[in-house]
Amino acid sequence: MRRRQGWYKEAIFPRTAFVLMIAVVDDEESVRKAVVRLLHAAGHAARGFASGAEFLQSWQVDRPDCVLLDLQMPGLSGTDVQQALRRAGAHLPVVIITANDRPGAREECIREGAVAYLYKPLDEGILLNALKLAIGA
Amino acid sequence: MSWVTVVFSMAASASLTLALIHGFIWWRQRDAWVNLLFSLVALGTAALAGFNLAVMRAESPAGFAAVIRWAHVPVWVIVLALVGFVRLYFLAGRTWLLWTVCGLRTVSLLLNFLTGQNLNYREITGLRHVSFLGESVPIAVGVPNPWMLVGQLSLLAMVIFVADAAITVWRRGDRRLAAFVGGSILLFVMGGAVQDALVFWGVVQWPLIPSLFYVGLIAAMAYELAGDSLRAAQLARDLHAREEELMLAVDAASLGFWSWEFARKEFWSTEHWRSLFGIAKAERLDLDYFLQHLHPDDRELTRQALVEPDPNNSRYQTQCRVLLPDGRMRWIASQGRIEYDRNGKSILLRGVSLDITHVKQMDLEVEAHRNEGARLSRAASLGEFSSGLAHELKQPLTAILSNAQAAQLFLARDTYDLEQIRDILRDIVTADRRASDIISALRLLLKKSEFQRAAVDANQLINDVLKLMRNDLLARGVLVVTELADQLPSIHGDRVQLQQVLINLILNASDAMSQPTEKPRVLTARSRQVESNIQISVADTGCGILPGDEEKIFEPYHTTKPQGLGLGLSLSRSIVLAHDGRFWAENQAAGGAVFHFTIPKWKGEP
Numbered sequence: 098m099r100r101r102q103g104w105y106k107e108a109i110f111p112r113t114a115f116v117l118m119i120a121v122v123d124d125e126e127s128v129r130k131a132v133v134r135l136l137h138a139a140g141h142a143a144r145g146f147a148s149g150a151e152f153l154q155s156w157q158v159d160r161p162d163c164v165l166l167d168l169q170m171p172g173l174s175g176t177d178v179q180q181a182l183r184r185a186g187a188h189l190p191v192v193i194i195t196a197n198d199r200p201g202a203r204e205e206c207i208r209e210g211a212v213a214y215l216y217k218p219l220d221e222g223i224l225l226n227a228l229k230l231a232i233g234a
Numbered sequence: 235m236s237w238v239t240v241v242f243s244m245a246a247s248a249s250l251t252l253a254l255i256h257g258f259i260w261w262r263q264r265d266a267w268v269n270l271l272f273s274l275v276a277l278g279t280a281a282l283a284g285f286n287l288a289v290m291r292a293e294s295p296a297g298f299a300a301v302i303r304w305a306h307v308p309v310w311v312i313v314l315a316l317v318g319f320v321r322l323y324f325l326a327g328r329t330w331l332l333w334t335v336c337g338l339r340t341v342s343l344l345l346n347f348l349t350g351q352n353l354n355y356r357e358i359t360g361l362r363h364v365s366f367l368g369e370s371v372p373i374a375v376g377v378p379n380p381w382m383l384v385g386q387l388s389l390l391a392m393v394i395f396v397a398d399a400a401i402t403v404w405r406r407g408d409r410r411l412a413a414f415v416g417g418s419i420l421l422f423v424m425g426g427a428v429q430d431a432l433v434f435w436g437v438v439q440w441p442l443i444p445s446l447f448y449v450g451l452i453a454a455m456a457y458e459l460a461g462d463s464l465r466a467a468q469l470a471r472d473l474h475a476r477e478e479e480l481m482l483a484v485d486a487a488s489l490g491f492w493s494w495e496f497a498r499k500e501f502w503s504t505e506h507w508r509s510l511f512g513i514a515k516a517e518r519l520d521l522d523y524f525l526q527h528l529h530p531d532d533r534e535l536t537r538q539a540l541v542e543p544d545p546n547n548s549r550y551q552t553q554c555r556v557l558l559p560d561g562r563m564r565w566i567a568s569q570g571r572i573e574y575d576r577n578g579k580s581i582l583l584r585g586v587s588l589d590i591t592h593v594k595q596m597d598l599e600v601e602a603h604r605n606e607g608a609r610l611s612r613a614a615s616l617g618e619f620s621s622g623l624a625h626e627l628k629q630p631l632t633a634i635l636s637n638a639q640a641a642q643l644f645l646a647r648d649t650y651d652l653e654q655i656r657d658i659l660r661d662i663v664t665a666d667r668r669a670s671d672i673i674s675a676l677r678l679l680l681k682k683s684e685f686q687r688a689a690v691d692a693n694q695l696i697n698d699v700l701k702l703m704r705n706d707l708l709a710r711g712v713l714v715v716t717e718l719a720d721q722l723p724s725i726h727g728d729r730v731q732l733q734q735v736l737i738n739l740i741l742n743a744s745d746a747m748s749q750p751t752e753k754p755r756v757l758t759a760r761s762r763q764v765e766s767n768i769q770i771s772v773a774d775t776g777c778g779i780l781p782g783d784e785e786k787i788f789e790p791y792h793t794t795k796p797q798g799l800g801l802g803l804s805l806s807r808s809i810v811l812a813h814d815g816r817f818w819a820e821n822q823a824a825g826g827a828v829f830h831f832t833i834p835k836w837k838g839e840p
Binding site: 128130137138170194196197198199220221 | 628629642
């Protein structure tokens, strides 16, 4: 269990066997806030990022254990972020969360190295399973 | 056989006949004053002929003098009636001259009875006999009456009056009337006067026969009046023929004729017009009764136009609904023109009415079709950016679900922070409201609705539509730029249909930029005020409109998209036109196309 300084809020009552640091990247504020809350309730530490650029600026300093990445964002899209991480040799597990069901998007993201491709609205159980998978991978 | 008797008897009877004929004409048509005056002239001439004959049978100077004295009475009648006739027939001649003539002649008549034996002779001393028409007739010898001058002056004045009137008529352009009637009056009057003078001064050995000259005169006048009657008869025939033709045309066009007299507040109308309004032929037609046949909403406007016409507008144009007795409703279009009197006051309104029910019905059908087409097009284009909308809905749903599940997890613990739970519930409510808004906007777009006008803010319209399509545009990588003018006045329009137009334009713009390219994909939405219209423009940086296609793109079923219906632009233009606006497109110099449309601003605004 790694303790981190910085802006990651500590989970107060750890529920799971491990506490993960999770970055939530989504331009939609209500979604960001809600998913971060859910992760806290599940016992993890989480922080929200409003854009791909914001996340890319900070991930090297406070490296998360996993990234929840929205696809459709202004500026850098989810795919752009994936590519940037890959180019930087990040080896960060990425779980895509998206409201979009454009054909071919899923394959593209998996190709780029995403561990899971989840559709919004996110179900808690599916999300936590995906996180387990991401860490295990 | 006494030729004198024959000639003068014929003269008298001819004149009497003409007098009776024209007197009868006046009797039948009381405003035919010209005929009455002519009749008096002829009557006078008949009497004068009688007196002429009597003079030639006179046996004593006293008898001769007496006849001449009484002969002045018909002369007076002739002179006054003649100048009156000229005045009325020619509609010319100076009034003061007319009164002068009448005055002088009346004074002559009085002098005739008051001075000497008669106007011409103070005293007739003897009779000379001359041969006339194979007989021996007397002529007077005696002392002339100086007051005869007055009589001569009256004749002179009459000649001047008639000449002046004739000149006026000649100048007016009616040369025939001036020459013929004016000329013959002058000729015969002067001829009579000349003969009179010649006999009086003893130059010729002839009796006084003025009546024969006057017979010539009334013959000419009668000829003219007869000509008038013939012309009138011909005109009546022509008029009848024209009327028949008119009625034929009116029947073919199913027009109803009507006229309305402002002063008397009375209608006149053809049978067909009455049937248009469902009024039975025999019923009396006054204003209130007529208005009752109209639809209640149309009554006031019609009543106003008929009772208080607009002084600046001589044209009358309305469409009104008529409720027929059997319950049906009819649309009637009426058009008319106001006739004014010399002072500019409206006296008569004459017009036609036409049944336009079927036209109106078609108008309503067209509008219904257009609304339906707009709705279908909305549904179709909604399908085009439905993925964007679905995306829009999924965001608040995600927020709700994750918040709710977080709350469940929190509550599962032994101790929990109530404030945090409250926070979560607040966020859930907000997200739900957001979802409801999106769904309401969707429902509004898809709802079958009639054309409804309200005050719409152009900038708000643009922003609403952009918000709705935000995700779609994002997915296509389109950058949106807005250049919206401040403080634009509201436009008067159907919000949903105008949104429809904007959605269509934005979709088209995105499609135009859908090819992969180096150029940045920029969609610009602009609003500004141009005179009394609001102009909205949507510009793209795409491939532009093919030269020559600028008008074709507006045609229905024109499309360059594989799945396109091709109705978007033609429907959008139809919507803009229904708002009394303009819609056009052009290529931009820097590349790409721009579509403009204008909507008039709402005049209800202060």
